Each structure stands twice: as structure tokens, then as C-alpha cells.
Amino acid sequence: MKLKAITTTLLTLALLQACSDGSDGPKATPSALTVVPTATPEGAPGELNSLRFRVTLTEPQPRDIEVSYETSAATATAGQDYLDTAGSITIPAGSLEGYIDVELIGDAQEEPGETFTLSISTSGNATATSTTVTGTIANDDSACDAPFDIVPNPWLVNGADPLNFAHRGGVTDFPENTLYAYSEAALAGADVLEMDVFQTLDNHLVILHDAAGVGRTTNGEGRIVDLTLAEVKALDAAYWFIPGEGTQRDRPAEDYTFRGIATGDKAPPPGYSAEDFKIPTLEEALARFPDKLINVELKEDDGQGDYERQMADLLLSYGRLEDLIVASFDDTVNGSFKALAPCIPTSMPLGQGLTAFTLFLSTGEFPAMPEHIAAQIPPDASQIGDQIPGDDPIPIVTAALVEAAHAVNMPIQVWTINSCEEMLRMIDLGVDGIMTDQPLLLESVLTQPPGQRSCN
Numbered sequence: 001m002k003l004k005a006i007t008t009t010l011l012t013l014a015l016l017q018a019c020s021d022g023s024d025g026p027k028a029t030p031s032a033l034t035v036v037p038t039a040t041p042e043g044a045p046g047e048l049n050s051l052r053f054r055v056t057l058t059e060p061q062p063r064d065i066e067v068s069y070e071t072s073a074a075t076a077t078a079g080q081d082y083l084d085t086a087g088s089i090t091i092p093a094g095s096l097e098g099y100i101d102v103e104l105i106g107d108a109q110e111e112p113g114e115t116f117t118l119s120i121s122t123s124g125n126a127t128a129t130s131t132t133v134t135g136t137i138a139n140d141d142s143a144c145d146a147p148f149d150i151v152p153n154p155w156l157v158n159g160a161d162p163l164n165f166a167h168r169g170g171v172t173d174f175p176e177n178t179l180y181a182y183s184e185a186a187l188a189g190a191d192v193l194e195m196d197v198f199q200t201l202d203n204h205l206v207i208l209h210d211a212a213g214v215g216r217t218t219n220g221e222g223r224i225v226d227l228t229l230a231e232v233k234a235l236d237a238a239y240w241f242i243p244g245e246g247t248q249r250d251r252p253a254e255d256y257t258f259r260g261i262a263t264g265d266k267a268p269p270p271g272y273s274a275e276d277f278k279i280p281t282l283e284e285a286l287a288r289f290p291d292k293l294i295n296v297e298l299k300e301d302d303g304q305g306d307y308e309r310q311m312a313d314l315l316l317s318y319g320r321l322e323d324l325i326v327a328s329f330d331d332t333v334n335g336s337f338k339a340l341a342p343c344i345p346t347s348m349p350l351g352q353g354l355t356a357f358t359l360f361l362s363t364g365e366f367p368a369m370p371e372h373i374a375a376q377i378p379p380d381a382s383q384i385g386d387q388i389p390g391d392d393p394i395p396i397v398t399a400a401l402v403e404a405a406h407a408v409n410m411p412i413q414v415w416t417i418n419s420c421e422e423m424l425r426m427i428d429l430g431v432d433g434i435m436t437d438q439p440l441l442l443e444s445v446l447t448q449p450p451g452q453r454s455c456n
Contacts, residue, residue: 032270171437175238
């Protein structure tokens with residue numbers, strides 16, 4: 001009997017060992033799994049084009065993660081605008097990403113963007129941050145052969161609160177000009193995502209503010225025009241960011257809480273991936289935010305490639321005709337862009353803005369400029385001191401100027417306002433938009449009841 005019991009015990013142990021996957025010990029850290037909303041141009045009539053959803057994990061896993069998916073119609077029609085599909089993908093052990101492709105059906109009809117829903121479920125040590133995500137089929141069929149219509153002007157708030165423009169996504173609140181910043185600003189209530197666009201050495205449009213290059217905000221050096229897209233994408237765009245303070249260069253390494261996410265040295269927050277902390281392309285932003293108002297600032301053409309043409313073609317391919325403003329300080333760049341894409345709304349460039357302000361000072365009237373959809377101006381001349389001489393900054397945004405501009409159907413969008421007191425003053429003046437490095441602060445002001453707003 002004793003021998004039989006020993007034999008039974010040994011057999012049991014052998015079976016347990018055979019069934020073991022070798023993963024005994026500390027369990028793997030659970031991962032968040034994210035599929036972000038995505039837009040893609042529909043493509044040529046009668047041809048198929050893929051809309052690709054990127055699926056990401058925050059933590060690599062020792063076992064495969066399976067993601068099941070199924071499409072369902074929203075405003076798009078299955079079989080006419082896209083091919084209904086269901087299936088699954090596997091994210092292999094140790095990997096952080098996978099892809100789900102949905103086939104779109106191109107047509108020649110000029111129409112609003114259309115949507116479908118992708119439902120997902122997971123198996124394994126990963127939990128989806130959302131079980132549904134929207135795919136947007138962007139209209140790319142606009143002829144764009146006529147100027148945009150500014151009557152009625154959709155950017156006039158008509159006595160309501162001004163729009164909250166997240167300047168570079170919120171320079172103080174989030175790592176500027178990153179997809180993470182724009183996503184967080186949008187979630188916090190920002191109405192408009194503001195971004196600046198440069199062209200790389202190999203002619204890709206990327207989002208960055210500084211003409212001097214990448215050195216201020218990233219772990220690299222060099223001007224965008226001298227770097228390839230691959231070199232730009234290797235950089236950490238959150239390297240020098242301190243939450244609530246913006247870019248700072250003199251802090252202990254542990255204070256840079258987002259440093260290393262872009263390079264894979266640190267896990268991203270749930271709902272995000274390493275790509276969200278890199279310098280994005282303009283197309284990545286258009287694909288990520290099909291339903292958000294966007295303000296794109298054109299920089300001076302560097303002469304490499306065809307900057308204005310690329311910009312026009314890209315915006316048209318995503319159908320961004322009514323929910324976007326193209327801005328530029330450079331009158332020449334603005335004019336070149338308008339000649340290529342008259343249907344895309346623009347704001348007044350600096351030269352025309354100074355002319356309008358000078359005329360207002362002398363006549364009390366704001367000139368009608370139907371070729372532009374908004375005037376984007378500073379509160380006073382201190383931000384453009386080299387353009388208007390004098391020791392004391394001349395006030396630009398006044399109640400009289402706002403009233404005169406509104407009389408000719410011109411919204412006033414003011415930049416860059418970063419104090420609560422100045423935000424309240426601009427609201428009282430009746431401006432239509434406030435660009436700020438602190439969209440969280442502006443949102444906290446705007447959510448207070450009118451008449452009871454304060455900075456306390």
C-alpha cells in the first residue's frame with residue numbers, strides 16, 4: 001500500500017509538471033489594451049482602401065493576447081461604404097501592438113465623413129480601455145474650386161463663451177505638440193486643437209512649434225528641415241516636460257514623469273502608446289481627431305518639396321473643409337495656400353491684420369475681408385513689438401474692435417492668454433476664441449456660471 005501511495009504521488013507531481021507552462025512565479029503585470037478612433041480617406045471610386053486600427057498594449061505579456069472584433073454600421077452603410085467584417089488578431093507574446101484592417105469602398109460623391117463602429121473583446125492578461133471605437137471614412141472628393149462661404153460664419157460664438165484653443169495641445173498642461181497632449185486637452189474640454197507644421201528633409205509634414213528645431217522639447221538636436229522622418233520619430237517629445245510647468249531643463253531626472261515612454265523605457269498611461277509621446281505627423285493628427293476643430297499654422301516655406309501643395313492635398317484628402325482654420329504669420333505662404341485650396345478657411349495673416357488694425361484706429365471700422373474666416377490677434381502689441389514701434393504696448397483687443405469686427409462677420413480669436421485675470425477680461429470683451437498654453441485653466445474658468453466667474 002505504501003509503495004502504491006508513493007507511486008501515485010510521483011505520478012501526480014509528474015502530471016502537474018507536464019501541465020505547467022513554466023510561468024510559475026510572479027505574475028505578469030496586467031496590460032491595458034487600446035484601439036484609438038481612426039479616420040482614413042475613402043479612396044478612388046470603386047476601389048478598396050484599408051482603414052487600419054492600431055491596437056496597443058501598455059505592458060508586454062508572456063503569452064499571446066487575442067483580440068476579437070466586429071464592425072457595425074453607424075452613418076456609413078455596410079456593403080456600400082465599407083465591407084462588414086469580423087475576426088480576431090493575435091498580439092504575440094512580448095509584442096506591444098497589432099493591427100485591425102477594415103476595407104473601405106471608394107466613391108466619387110461629395111458628402112460628409114461617414115462612420116462605423118468597431119466592437120472589440122480580449123482574452124489573456126489585457127483589458128480593453130474601451131469596447132467600441134469609431135472608424136471615420138473621410139470624404140476626399142471635394143473639387144475645392146470655389147471659396148469657402150463665411151455666411152453664416154461658424155466661428156462666431158454670437159455672445160456665447162469663447163472657444164477654448166489648446167495652444168500646441170496645452171504647453172503648460174501636457175507635453176506640447178504630441179498626440180497625448182491633444183487627446184488629453186480634448187478630453188478636458190478644449191474646443192480647438194492648435195498645431196504648427198514643418199516639413200522634414202524627406203518632405204513629410206510634422207507637428208512642431210520651433211523653427212530652431214527639436215532641441216528645446218526633445219532629447220535630440222537639429223532643425224526639422226535637416227532631419228528625416230525616421231530621425232524625427234526616434235526622438236522623445238516629452239523628454240523635458242514637467243506637468244503643470246511645461247518645458248524645463250534644470251530638474252532632477254525623476255521629475256520628468258513622461259521621459260522614456262516614447263523610447264519604450266517606460267510604460268505609457270492606459271489608453272496610450274509610445275507613439276503618442278513622439279513628434280506626430282500632421283496626417284496622424286488628422287486621422288486621430290476627425291471630429292475635433294483644428295487650427296493649423298503654416299510656417300515659412302523652406303523651399304524643399306512643395307509645402308503648401310502637400311498641406312492642401314492632405315487636408316482635402318481628409319475632407320477638412322468646414323471644421324478647420326489654416327493660419328500663417330507669413331502673407332506669402334497664406335496667399336500661396338489660398339490659391340491652391342480656396343475652399344479651406346484661413347485666418348488673416350500678420351500683414352493684413354496690421355493693415356486692418358491701422359484702419360480701425362483711424363476710422364473706427366474693421367475692414368471686411370471675406371477671403372478669411374477669422375482674425376487671430378494678440379491682446380496688445382507686446383507680442384508683436386517688432387511690428388509696431390513704441391515703448392508702451394498698444395492695446396489691440398478692445399470692446400470697440402470686437403464690435404467692429406463682428407459687424408463685418410469677422411470673429412476675433414486672441415493669443416496667447418495664460419492668466420485667469422486676462423482670460424476673464426477677454427471673455428468680458430466678447431472675443432470668439434482664446435488660445436492658451438493652459439486649456440485646463442481656461443476650462444475651469446468657462447465651467448463657472450457666467451456672472452459668477454472669478455480667479456479665487
